[in-house]
Amino acid sequence: xxxxxxxxxxxxxxxxxxxxxxxxxxxxxxxxxxxxxxxxxxxxxxxxxxxxxxxxxxxxxxxxxxxxxxxxxxxxxxxxxxxxxxxxxxxxxxxxxxxxxxxxxxxxxxxxxxxxxxxxxxxxxxxxxxxxxxxxxxxxxxxxxxxxxxxxxxxxxxxxxxxxxxxxxxxxxxxxxxxxxxxxxxxxxxxxxxxxxxxxxxxxxxxxxxxxxxxxxxxxxxxxxxxxxxxxxxxxxxxxxxxxxxxxxxxxxxxxxxxxxxxxxxxxxxxxxxxxxxxxxxxxxxxxxxxxxxxxxxxxxxxxxxxxxxxxxxxxxxxxxxxxxxxxxxxxxxxxxxxxxxxxxxxxxxxxxxxxxxxxxxxxxxxxxxxxxxxxxxxxxxxxxxxxxxxxxxxxxxxxxxxxxxxxxxxxxxxxxxxxxxxxxxxxxxxxxxxxxxxxxxxxxxxxxxxxxxxxxxxxxxxxxxxxxxxxxxxxxxxxxxxxxxxxxxxxxxxxxxxxxxxxxxxxxxxxxxxxxxxxxxxxxxxxxxxxxxxxxxxxxxxxxxxxxxxxxxxxxxxxxxxxxxxxxxxxx
RNA sequence: GCGCCUGUAGCUCAGUCGGAUAGAGCACUCGCCUUCUAAGCGAGUUGUCGCAGGUUCGAUUCCUGCCAGGCGCGCCA
Numbered sequence: 001x002x003x004x005x006x007x008x009x010x011x012x013x014x015x016x017x018x019x020x021x022x023x024x025x026x027x028x029x030x031x032x033x034x035x036x037x038x039x040x041x042x043x044x045x046x047x048x049x050x051x052x053x054x055x056x057x058x059x060x061x062x063x064x065x066x067x068x069x070x071x072x073x074x075x076x077x078x079x080x081x082x083x084x085x086x087x088x089x090x091x092x093x094x095x096x097x098x099x100x101x102x103x104x105x106x107x108x109x110x111x112x113x114x115x116x117x118x119x120x121x122x123x124x125x126x127x128x129x130x131x132x133x134x135x136x137x138x139x140x141x142x143x144x145x146x147x148x149x150x151x152x153x154x155x156x157x158x159x160x161x162x163x164x165x166x167x168x169x170x171x172x173x174x175x176x177x178x179x180x181x182x183x184x185x186x187x188x189x190x191x192x193x194x195x196x197x198x199x200x201x202x203x204x205x206x207x208x209x210x211x212x213x214x215x216x217x218x219x220x221x222x223x224x225x226x227x228x229x230x231x232x233x234x235x236x237x238x239x240x241x242x243x244x245x246x247x248x249x250x251x252x253x254x255x256x257x258x259x260x261x262x263x264x265x266x267x268x269x270x271x272x273x274x275x276x277x278x279x280x281x282x283x284x285x286x287x288x289x290x291x292x293x294x295x296x297x298x299x300x301x302x303x304x305x306x307x308x309x310x311x312x313x314x315x316x317x318x319x320x321x322x323x324x325x326x327x328x329x330x331x332x333x334x335x336x337x338x339x340x341x342x343x344x345x346x347x348x349x350x351x352x353x354x355x356x357x358x359x360x361x362x363x364x365x366x367x368x369x370x371x372x373x374x375x376x377x378x379x380x381x382x383x384x385x386x387x388x389x390x391x392x393x394x395x396x397x398x399x400x401x402x403x404x405x406x407x408x409x410x411x412x413x414x415x416x417x418x419x420x421x422x423x424x425x426x427x428x429x430x431x432x433x434x435x436x437x438x439x440x441x442x443x444x445x446x447x448x449x450x451x452x453x454x455x456x457x458x459x460x461x462x463x464x465x466x467x468x469x470x471x472x473x474x475x476x477x478x479x480x481x482x483x484x485x486x487x488x489x490x491x492x493x494x495x496x497x498x499x500x501x502x503x504x505x506x507x508x509x510x511x512x513x514x515x516x517x518x519x520x521x522x523x524x525x526x527x528x529x530x531x532x533x534x535x536x537x538x539x540x541x542x543x544x545x546x547x548x549x550x551x552x553x554x555x556x557x558x559x560x561x562x563x564x565x566x567x568x569x570x571x572x573x
Numbered sequence: 574g575c576g577c578c579u580g581u582a583g584c585u586c587a588g589u590c591g592g593a594u595a596g597a598g599c600a601c602u603c604g605c606c607u608u609c610u611a612a613g614c615g616a617g618u619u620g621u622c623g624c625a626g627g628u629u630c631g632a633u634u635c636c637u638g639c640c641a642g643g644c645g646c647g648c649c650a
Contacts, residue, residue: 054594193650194650430579442612449598452612517587527613
C-alpha cells in the first residue's frame with residue numbers, strides 16, 4: 001500500500017520490514033487471482049494486518065488472510081494458504097527478507113524473517129536515530145489537543161495531573177505519527193467563578209468571612225496576602241473596582257503559577273486560550289450568526305437557545321440567558337467554532353469523568369455548525385485518580401484543605417515516576433497511585449525497571465568503548481545473531497513504529513509504556529543469556545561487536561519510547 | 574428513569590479494530606553476583622475472562638438482555 005512511496009524525511013514510513021512483508025502478501029494475492037488459482041472475482045483486502053505471534057514457534061509474523069478469504073473464495077482455508085505460500089516464496093523482492101513460510105492450524109501463514117531482514121531492522125534504528133518509530137500514519141492532519149483547562153482560581157490538583165501527563169504524552173505521540181498538533185489550554189477567565197474568586201480574595205484580604213460558595217483553601221489567604229502587600233490601595237477602591245482588581249490580580253498569579261508548575265512537569269502548551277477573548281471583536285456574534293444560518297438557533301422565554309436535540313442531545317441548551325448573560329455553553333460553542341476556523345480538522349477534548357455528560361452536547365455543537373461530529377470531535381473521558389500513602393487513601397477535599405496538588409505529588413515521587421505511572425493506564429479505567437510503590441526501586445515500579453534497562457545498556461556500551469570495541473551500522477553482523485534471545489529482541493525492536501502509530505490512532509499513549517516495559521524485560525533476559533563483551537583477555541570478535549550494536553539499537557528504542565512519554569532515559573543510575 | 578465507564582489469577586492491573594495453549598507485577602516456594610549495573614534473571618503454583626443468549630470456521634474481544642460497582646443528567650461554571 002505504501003511501499004512505493006519513498007519518503008525521505010521519514011524512512012520508516014515506507015520501508016519497514018513488516019511493510020515489505022505485507023506488500024509481498026498483497027502481490028502474491030493479486031498474482032494468484034491473475035493466474036486463476038484464486039477465483040477471479042475475489043475482493044482482496046487493501047492492506048494486510050500482520051501480527052506477532054505470541055508463540056515463537058509460529059515465526060516472526062503471522063497473518064490470517066487465508067482464513068478471511070476462504071469463505072468468499074469458496075475454498076478451504078488451508079488451500080488458500082497453500083496458494084499464497086507458493087507465490088510468496090517465488091517473490092524475488094522479498095527473497096532476502098523472508099526465510100520461511102509455514103501453514104499452521106486452521107490456515108495461518110507463519111512467516112520467518114531471514115537474517116538480512118533482521119539486520120535491516122537494526123540498520124534502520126541506528127540510521128534513523130531519534131526519529132525511529134515516527135511515521136506518516138496521521139499524515140499531516142491538523143489536530144487541536146485541548147487538555148487540563150483548569151479554572152485559574154486555584155492550584156492544579158491530582159485530577160488535572162492525570163491529564164497533564166497523558167495529554168502531553170498524547171501530543172508527543174500524535175506528532176510522532178505525523179499529525180500537526182497544537183496543544184491548547186482553555187482558560188475559564190470569565191463568569192461567576194471568576195467573580196467569586198475575586199470576592200473570596202478580597203474578603204480574605206479584609207479579614208472578613210469568605211462567601212459561603214466562594215473559595216476557601218489556605219492558598220486563598222496566601223494569594224490575598226500577596227496582593228494586599230503589593231497593592232494596598234486595592235482595598236480602598238470603590239467596591240466594584242476593588243473586586244475587579246482582586247480578581248484580576250489573583251487570576252494573573254494563579255495563571256502564572258499553573259504555567260510554572262506545568263513547565264516543571266514537562267507539559268508544554270502552544271496556546272493558552274482565553275475564554276474572554278471569544279467575546280471580543282464580535283467573534284461571538286459571528287458564531288451565533290453562523291449557527292443561526294444553519295437553522296439551529298431559536299429564542300424562547302427571553303433566552304437564546306441552540307437546538308442540540310436535533311443531534312442527539314437530551315435537551316436544548318441555553319446560550320444567552322434571559323438576563324442577557326452568556327451561559328457557559330455559549331463559550332463552548334464559540335470555542336469549537338474558533339478551533340475549526342483556525343484550521344483544525346480534529347478537535348480532541350480530554351474530559352474528566354464528571355464531565356462526560358458534555359460529550360453529546362459538544363458533538364451537537366459540531367453538528368449544528370454543519371460538521372461531522374464523529375470525525376471533527378474526539379472526546380476522551382478520563383476516570384478519576386486516587387492516591388494512597390502508608391496504606392491509606394489521601395482524600396481530596398478543598399474544604400478540609402487536604403487537596404493534593406500536582407506540585408505535592410511531584411515532591412513526593414518525582415516527575416518521572418508521576419508521569420510514567422499516570423500514563424501507563426488506559427484513561428478510561430480508574431487508577432490508584434501508591435506513593436510508597438512509586439518511591440520503591442523494584443519490579444513493582446515499572447518506571448525504574450525501564451530506566452534501569454537503559455542505564456544498564458549505557459554501562460555496557462561505555463565498557464565497550466573502553467575496551468576499544470566498535471559498534472554501529474557497519475558492525476551489525478546479523479548472521480551471527482542467531483540466539484533465541486537475540487531474535488526476540490530484534491523482533492520487539494521492529495514493532496516500535498507500529499506501536500507508536502497504533503497509540504496515535506487509538507489516542508492511547510499507555511501503549512507506549514506497556515511496550516517499553518516488555519522491551520525492557522526482553523533486554524534483561526537477553527543480557528542474562530548473551531554475554532556482550534569479551535571476558536578477561538579474550539579477543540573481541542564480530543559477535544561482540546554485533547551484540548554491542550544490538551544493545552545500542554535497544555537503548556535507542558527505549559530512549560525514544562521514554563521521550564514519547566516525557567520521561568527521562570538516564571545513562572547512569 | 575436516561576446516558577457514559579468498569580467487571581480478567583488471592584491483590585493491583587494489561588490484553589480485545591475476532592484468531593492458534595489468556596498475560597505482567599505483587600504475594601508464595603526454590604535457584605543465580607570470582608568478570609558487562611542483582612534497581613536484574615530463571616523455575617514452580619493460580620483463571621466459570623460478571624451471568625445468559627446471539628453472530629462467526631473461531632468470541633475475553635462484536636451485538637442484545639440481565640447482575641454488580643463508579644460517575645453524570647441546571648437559564649452553575
